[in-house]
Amino acid sequence: MAILVTGGAGYIGSHTTVELLATGHEVIILDDFSNSSPKVLDRLKTITGKNIAFYEGSILNKPFLNKIFKENNIEAVIHFAAFKAVGESVKEPLKYYHNNIVGTISLLEVMAENKVKNIVFSSSATVYGVNNISPLTEDMPTSATNPYGYTKVMMEQILNDVAFADKEWSVTNLRYFNPIGAHESGLIGEAPNGVPNNIMPYITQVAVGKLQELSIFGDDYDTPDGTGVRDYIHVIDLAKGHVLALKDNLATTGSHVYNLGAGQGYSVLDLVKTFEKENNVTIPYTIKPRRAGDIATCYANSNKAKEVLGWTAQKTLADMVRDSWRWQSQNPNGYEE
Numbered sequence: 569m570a571i572l573v574t575g576g577a578g579y580i581g582s583h584t585t586v587e588l589l590a591t592g593h594e595v596i597i598l599d600d601f602s603n604s605s606p607k608v609l610d611r612l613k614t615i616t617g618k619n620i621a622f623y624e625g626s627i628l629n630k631p632f633l634n635k636i637f638k639e640n641n642i643e644a645v646i647h648f649a650a651f652k653a654v655g656e657s658v659k660e661p662l663k664y665y666h667n668n669i670v671g672t673i674s675l676l677e678v679m680a681e682n683k684v685k686n687i688v689f690s691s692s693a694t695v696y697g698v699n700n701i702s703p704l705t706e707d708m709p710t711s712a713t714n715p716y717g718y719t720k721v722m723m724e725q726i727l728n729d730v731a732f733a734d735k736e737w738s739v740t741n742l743r744y745f746n747p748i749g750a751h752e753s754g755l756i757g758e759a760p761n762g763v764p765n766n767i768m769p770y771i772t773q774v775a776v777g778k779l780q781e782l783s784i785f786g787d788d789y790d791t792p793d794g795t796g797v798r799d800y801i802h803v804i805d806l807a808k809g810h811v812l813a814l815k816d817n818l819a820t821t822g823s824h825v826y827n828l829g830a831g832q833g834y835s836v837l838d839l840v841k842t843f844e845k846e847n848n849v850t851i852p853y854t855i856k857p858r859r860a861g862d863i864a865t866c867y868a869n870s871n872k873a874k875e876v877l878g879w880t881a882q883k884t885l886a887d888m889v890r891d892s893w894r895w896q897s898q899n900p901n902g903y904e905e
């Protein structure tokens with residue numbers, strides 16, 4: 569029995585593939601490379617020593633999806649495939665609603681037709697919106713401030729409704745906090761197109777000389793040093809969380825939701841200082857005005873994942889910044905030559 573990993577060539581999907589293979593799962597990757605490179609597949613083979621079945625195409629294409637389900641014995645789906653850039657989603661909302669929501673519905677319809685009713689879904693801490701106070705717990709009300717966030721809120725709702733209507737389904741919504749870091753080999757990592765939106769790839773691109781300096785968005789928040797506080801989680805810990813969530817998903821029915829965060833908040837300055845110290849590089853920065861839509865503090869209460877899944881984040885902030893830097897310094901242009 570195999571696990572279908574949609575978006576498996578992407579940042580989190582590729583690391584999760586490594587952990588799935590390491591724990592004895594068979595993996596099939598589906599990706600349209602809209603935000604990733606085919607080179608990931610060679611790197612995954614080097615890391616795992618295994619040939620991984622791969623299908624190139626979109627989750628929007630139902631005949632293509634059907635073919636995958638007919639050709640393989642699929643036990644469950646881990647669903648990463650989506651667009652994820654918040655700013656772009658504000659400018660091109662239909663692109664986001666179409667790919668993320670229509671794509672997920674297309675996938676769910678084909679899964680149901682093929683009687684595969686186990687799915688683990690990439691949700692986000694963004695569904696906690698701006699009004700909940702950290703540490704965030706799974707029972708808090710959800711909301712969003714941009715189309716990307718709304719796609720996550722809606723997809724959680726769609727999955728919960730599907731599991732409510734048909735008791736054979738098992739759906740698991742995983743709310744990721746701020747994934748950073750990379751596989752310790754330095755062979756796979758985060759490779760955003762264009763100028764990065766997120767802090768870690770921005771820092772590593774400054775460190776490698778591709779960008780001049782970091783802009784820190786605000787130093788007047790109500791936080792210990794005035795800069796934004798987030799719950800950074802090593803992508804390998806996150807990947808291990810998927811393996812445990814999958815095990816739980818396969819053993820149960822109904823809908824489940826778990827925070828995957830380290831449960832510890834660090835400020836932007838904590839992150840920059842730790843990066844500089846661990847990697848012995850300097851990150852020039854200037855303080856800029858707050859970024860629209862940002863909140864002061866966001867971190868998880870991850871007790872539920874600990875108690876039910878037996879999952880806790882193991883890696884430290886120092887591990888995260890070292891691994892991010894190893895990836896970027898060995899691959900200054902990501903997967904490009």
Ligand SMILES: NC(=O)c1ccc[n+]([C@@H]2O[C@H](COP(=O)([O-])OP(=O)(O)OC[C@H]3O[C@@H](n4cnc5c(N)ncnc54)[C@H](O)[C@@H]3O)[C@@H](O)[C@H]2O)c1
Pocket residue numbers: 574575576577578579580581598599600601602603604625626627628647648649650651652667671690691692693744745746747
């Ligand atoms: N990285 C984060 O900070 C973060 C935080 C919370 C949630 N998430 C969610 O986790 C998931 C994975 O994120 P990531 O950081 O690995 O992003 P990513 O862009 O690196 O990976 C997503 C992959 O999906 C593929 N894809 C997109 N649309 C597709 C389609 N229609 N058909 C087939 N493939 C398609 C892309 O080519 C890419 O390889 C996403 O759903 C994202 O919204 C990410």
Ligand SMILES: O=c1ccn([C@@H]2O[C@H](COP(=O)(O)OP(=O)(O)O[C@H]3O[C@H](CO)[C@H](O)[C@H](O)[C@H]3O)[C@@H](O)[C@H]2O)c(=O)[nH]1
Pocket residue numbers: 652654692693694716744745746765766767768770782783784785786795796797798836859862866
């Ligand atoms: O160039 C930058 C980029 C970010 N920041 C700051 O760094 C922190 C982290 O910002 P990111 O953009 O890396 O991450 P966010 O927490 O804003 O958002 C990310 O994590 C969220 C979950 O918590 C959602 O999933 C969202 O989609 C995803 O982009 C924030 O305080 C932000 O203001 C900067 O100072 N400079």
